[in-house]
Amino acid sequence: MKNNSHGLKNISTIVLNKLCAYLEISQQGKEKTLIQKPAEEIAELLQLEKWVKEGGLDPVSTNLFMDAYLANSQHLHHPHYMGHQVAVPHVASGIADFIHGVINNPMAIYEMGPSAAVIERFLINWMLEKVGWFKGTHLSDFRNLKNNGGGVLTHGGSLANLTALSAARAAIAPEAWINGTPDDLVVLAPEEAHYSIARSISIMGMGQNAVISVPVNTLKVMKPEALLPLYRKIKADGKKIMAVVANACTTATGLYDPLDEIGHFCEENNLWFHVDGAHGASALVSNTKKHLLKGIERADSLIWDAHKMLRASSLCAAVLFKDRKNMERAFQQKGSYIFHEKEEIGFDTLPYTVECTKAALGTKLFWVLAAEGEKGIANYIDNTYNHTHKFYQLIQQHPDFTCLCEPETNILCFQHTKFRTDNDFQLAIRNELIHKGNFYITSTELNGVRYLRLTIMNNLTKESHIKALLDEIIEVAKSLTP
Amino acid sequence: MKNNSHGLKNISTIVLNKLCAYLEISQQGKEKTLIQKPAEEIAELLQLEKWVKEGGLDPVSTNLFMDAYLANSQHLHHPHYMGHQVAVPHVASGIADFIHGVINNPMAIYEMGPSAAVIERFLINWMLEKVGWFKGTHLSDFRNLKNNGGGVLTHGGSLANLTALSAARAAIAPEAWINGTPDDLVVLAPEEAHYSIARSISIMGMGQNAVISVPVNTLKVMKPEALLPLYRKIKADGKKIMAVVANACTTATGLYDPLDEIGHFCEENNLWFHVDGAHGASALVSNTKKHLLKGIERADSLIWDAHKMLRASSLCAAVLFKDRKNMERAFQQKGSYIFHEKEEIGFDTLPYTVECTKAALGTKLFWVLAAEGEKGIANYIDNTYNHTHKFYQLIQQHPDFTCLCEPETNILCFQHTKFRTDNDFQLAIRNELIHKGNFYITSTELNGVRYLRLTIMNNLTKESHIKALLDEIIEVAKSLTP
Numbered sequence: 017m018k019n020n021s022h023g024l025k026n027i028s029t030i031v032l033n034k035l036c037a038y039l040e041i042s043q044q045g046k047e048k049t050l051i052q053k054p055a056e057e058i059a060e061l062l063q064l065e066k067w068v069k070e071g072g073l074d075p076v077s078t079n080l081f082m083d084a085y086l087a088n089s090q091h092l093h094h095p096h097y098m099g100h101q102v103a104v105p106h107v108a109s110g111i112a113d114f115i116h117g118v119i120n121n122p123m124a125i126y127e128m129g130p131s132a133a134v135i136e137r138f139l140i141n142w143m144l145e146k147v148g149w150f151k152g153t154h155l156s157d158f159r160n161l162k163n164n165g166g167g168v169l170t171h172g173g174s175l176a177n178l179t180a181l182s183a184a185r186a187a188i189a190p191e192a193w194i195n196g197t198p199d200d201l202v203v204l205a206p207e208e209a210h211y212s213i214a215r216s217i218s219i220m221g222m223g224q225n226a227v228i229s230v231p232v233n234t235l236k237v238m239k240p241e242a243l244l245p246l247y248r249k250i251k252a253d254g255k256k257i258m259a260v261v262a263n264a265c266t267t268a269t270g271l272y273d274p275l276d277e278i279g280h281f282c283e284e285n286n287l288w289f290h291v292d293g294a295h296g297a298s299a300l301v302s303n304t305k306k307h308l309l310k311g312i313e314r315a316d317s318l319i320w321d322a323h324k325m326l327r328a329s330s331l332c333a334a335v336l337f338k339d340r341k342n343m344e345r346a347f348q349q350k351g352s353y354i355f356h357e358k359e360e361i362g363f364d365t366l367p368y369t370v371e372c373t374k375a376a377l378g379t380k381l382f383w384v385l386a387a388e389g390e391k392g393i394a395n396y397i398d399n400t401y402n403h404t405h406k407f408y409q410l411i412q413q414h415p416d417f418t419c420l421c422e423p424e425t426n427i428l429c430f431q432h433t434k435f436r437t438d439n440d441f442q443l444a445i446r447n448e449l450i451h452k453g454n455f456y457i458t459s460t461e462l463n464g465v466r467y468l469r470l471t472i473m474n475n476l477t478k479e480s481h482i483k484a485l486l487d488e489i490i491e492v493a494k495s496l497t498p
Numbered sequence: 499m500k501n502n503s504h505g506l507k508n509i510s511t512i513v514l515n516k517l518c519a520y521l522e523i524s525q526q527g528k529e530k531t532l533i534q535k536p537a538e539e540i541a542e543l544l545q546l547e548k549w550v551k552e553g554g555l556d557p558v559s560t561n562l563f564m565d566a567y568l569a570n571s572q573h574l575h576h577p578h579y580m581g582h583q584v585a586v587p588h589v590a591s592g593i594a595d596f597i598h599g600v601i602n603n604p605m606a607i608y609e610m611g612p613s614a615a616v617i618e619r620f621l622i623n624w625m626l627e628k629v630g631w632f633k634g635t636h637l638s639d640f641r642n643l644k645n646n647g648g649g650v651l652t653h654g655g656s657l658a659n660l661t662a663l664s665a666a667r668a669a670i671a672p673e674a675w676i677n678g679t680p681d682d683l684v685v686l687a688p689e690e691a692h693y694s695i696a697r698s699i700s701i702m703g704m705g706q707n708a709v710i711s712v713p714v715n716t717l718k719v720m721k722p723e724a725l726l727p728l729y730r731k732i733k734a735d736g737k738k739i740m741a742v743v744a745n746a747c748t749t750a751t752g753l754y755d756p757l758d759e760i761g762h763f764c765e766e767n768n769l770w771f772h773v774d775g776a777h778g779a780s781a782l783v784s785n786t787k788k789h790l791l792k793g794i795e796r797a798d799s800l801i802w803d804a805h806k807m808l809r810a811s812s813l814c815a816a817v818l819f820k821d822r823k824n825m826e827r828a829f830q831q832k833g834s835y836i837f838h839e840k841e842e843i844g845f846d847t848l849p850y851t852v853e854c855t856k857a858a859l860g861t862k863l864f865w866v867l868a869a870e871g872e873k874g875i876a877n878y879i880d881n882t883y884n885h886t887h888k889f890y891q892l893i894q895q896h897p898d899f900t901c902l903c904e905p906e907t908n909i910l911c912f913q914h915t916k917f918r919t920d921n922d923f924q925l926a927i928r929n930e931l932i933h934k935g936n937f938y939i940t941s942t943e944l945n946g947v948r949y950l951r952l953t954i955m956n957n958l959t960k961e962s963h964i965k966a967l968l969d970e971i972i973e974v975a976k977s978l979t980p
Contacts, residue, residue: 017869021518024589028514035600036503055844058616059638071871088613089603105602107506113599117592118517120811121571122584131570134540156541171653172853196705221703223678329602330855362537371654373812387499389553
């Protein structure tokens with residue numbers, strides 16, 4: 017394969033045809049969602065050793081390679097994909113990835129991709145406006161206005177959480193960057209916070225002991241009334257609260273913490289309020305769902321993954337700040353070869369991200385919006401949330417099943433309860449389902465109890481698919497029961 | 499634009515044609531490398547507000563959008579691109595991005611992309627073999643053998659450095675994850691270490707004061723003989739060395755630290771040795787250049803960016819460990835909804851990365867290798883390194899120019915010295931060059947002195963292009979001299 021326009025055209029055309037066929041079959045719900053072979057077998061099928069040693073991929077072999085590659089992929093476009101919370105990507109996002117891959121404009125330095133840099137900054141303004149943190153006159157207003165929010169796109173929600181927490185630390189302990197983190201800082205988070213919160217705190221050198229669990233109800237939703245006594249106790253212990261973290265929504269159940277009450281408490285006590293909206297912040301785009309995020313404008317920082325409910329391929333996550341100055345404080349490092357070496361004609365995001373080289377992340381989201389418009393995205397969110405509620409009623413009414421709770425989002429936890437309700441049985445059902453490969457769902461644990469878990473990421477998932485899923489679970493449950 | 503195979507085919511075909519034309523014109527050295535317009539103007543040209551609000555991208559508007567988008571991009575395929583160290587991507591890497599974007603298989607959990615997961619693990623074996631850390635019988639040997647190396651691909655070198663340093667911390671202070679980092683740890687690094695090293699240390703809560711500069715020569719290459727006295731002093735001060743960091747190569751000058759001597763010292767004193775090979779580790783693929791990395795197998799950890807000299811589009815970085823067990827210690831967090839919920843049929847990289855959702859990074863590098871074979875990559879590295887040495891001789895011999903030093907890699911620092919040698923003048927030359935847009939080069943500072951800086955990332959860059967660059971610099975220098 018030649019590294020020129022002929023090579024690109026010849027091979028891309030073959031790949032495009034394969035992708036179109038894959039898409040069609042998947043969207044029609046044909047074939048399996050996942051066939052999971054052992055790694056050694058896949059390596060053999062893909063002839064990895066040969067290609068790496070010898071090269072020489074050509075049209076004929078590309079055809080064969082693509083067949084093997086796609087056959088051993090997860091089929092997210094299939095209406096039976098109801099698994100992890102990653103986007104069933106809009107095809108427009110794939111086109112953005114294609115452009116990025118061919119031209120490689122890593123725009124964290126404006127010069128390295130002006131178009132891509134402008135698109136990212138524009139989308140940050142769009143997101144800030146949805147949160148209520150944008151003070152410009154129109155979305156192309158790129159001035160760093162006083163009291164304006166700020167934000168940056170980064171490679172994933174975990175990195176976004178790490179960035180937000182670094183900013184929170186810089187705000188309460190500005191000397192930490194130079195002298196190290198003082199050992200009296202703690203972070204309050206509900207136990208259902210995404211693992212990247214606690215992981216960030218450990219990466220940041222504070223240790224797991226610095227994460228204090230905020231009391232939650234039986235569904236793991238934060239009790240805002242528990243904050244004040246906790247705050248008093250921490251103060252009495254001589255510790256300082258670096259941040260209060262809330263979920264919007266939780267990964268396991270998809271329930272939102274009461275942001276307004278938590279925000280009010282943080283304002284009253286001058287505490288940094290961070291919202292992990294990786295999954296649920298997208299509801300801000302929907303007029304009928306944004307009430308779930310009431311009070312979010314009280315937060316100091318927010319993360320929001322576009323590679324979940326905004327249909328961008330992974331990764332494309334935003335970390336947003338109510339006050340841009342806080343973003344500027346998160347990282348304070350300089351490098352002479354890259355900073356301050358040129359006249360400023362645009363803007364560099366480099367100082368505000370962990371990444372030095374960064375991909376053109378904004379273009380993924382932009383292409384989805386350019387295809388669908390923000391109304392199209394709002395419809396998608398409404399549909400997935402509303403469908404999930406319908407599916408909840410369907411499952412809840414079925415004599416063999418019980419749902420954990422009424423869903424607020426597109427995440428739904430349930431159990432097959434006809435024969436056994438124990439964890440091993442639910443896990444065994446899930447494993448057998450995956451083994452059969454007709455459906456892809458996940459599972460989760462809450463209060464020590466294992467649930468089957470659906471995330472409806474696909475607009476094509478209809479009631480008939482859920483009925484077929486329940487039938488398959490019933491069959492599997494029978495087969496597992498002696 | 500429809501989210502189905504018709505939509506994908508219609509719009510991709512237009513985009514592909516535009517990319518082919520862009521590639522052809524760029525590779526032929528036509529038009530400018532960079533036209534850098536102000537952000538507001540680009541936002542207007544791209545009609546961002548309209549697309550985000552209304553959507554509806556169709557074939558006609560895609561054509562217009564692509565023209566505006568590509569015109570305001572950095573043209574890395576142009577032989578006059580000699581700027582930052584990001585890949586002039588092989589077009590095969592763009593095809594990998596296209597596939598990822600359409601099917602979105604974030605394979606950090608095996609189930610979410612078996613093909614992509616296997617490719618990543620295979621390439622990690624390939625890289626480990628180049629370093630001398632692979633103990634398997636063939637590259638598809640995925641067993642976790644005793645004393646085998648380990649590694650993972652991550653979104654960029656900065657994140658890779660952070661991961662390696664987290665592992666170094668876990669090795670010397672296993673309790674840090676739970677109790678916080680002890681305050682007696684320091685890291686030794688030459689002052690020319692990439693800014694992400696010091697930044698990682700601050701993110702990790704240790705503060706800049708924990709970074710101790712190792713003495714270097716006038717070209718900022720580490721003096722290994724300086725390590726022992728420094729080590730004794732640090733010990734006498736009651737501090738512990740968490741890691742010794744070396745550059746392979748430095749960002750500014752492209753010179754390699756003497757890894758063998760540093761490795762020997764670290765072995766003698768039982769210290770963690772980390773090599774930042776983001777740019778220069780790729781020379782391991784070349785039989786004629788790998789001597790520059792002599793002793794690298796003595797390291798405990800190594801980072802290696804495939805989105806630099808291995809021609810993958812950004813991002814695709816590896817963090818590699820001599821001992822896989824050290825990788826497993828870097829992060830210790832658990833999350834019940836994602837870990838341990840299934841039978842293990844393949845392997846998950848999730849526990850070893852900062853990222854939870856991760857893109858199919860390995861496929862970018864794999865496609866380049868499948869196109870070129872490892873010999874093709876070796877030739878590319880040889881060529882760029884050898885060409886740079888020729889260009890050095892050419893520039894050095896020119897009466898108007900002086901080079902900083904003989905280059906070891908494809909990075910070259912020089913000055914126009916006919917009229918003035920001061921920093922402002924060199925910067926003014928660079929700024930005016932960028933303004934004209936015919937060439938893209940960078941600049942760097944060493945010992946307080948500003949140099950113009952080339953990185954030869956493009957095989958198409960020939961002597962004639964360098965002569966044209968020198969002519970343009972001479973003209974610019976004249977125009978800046980009253």
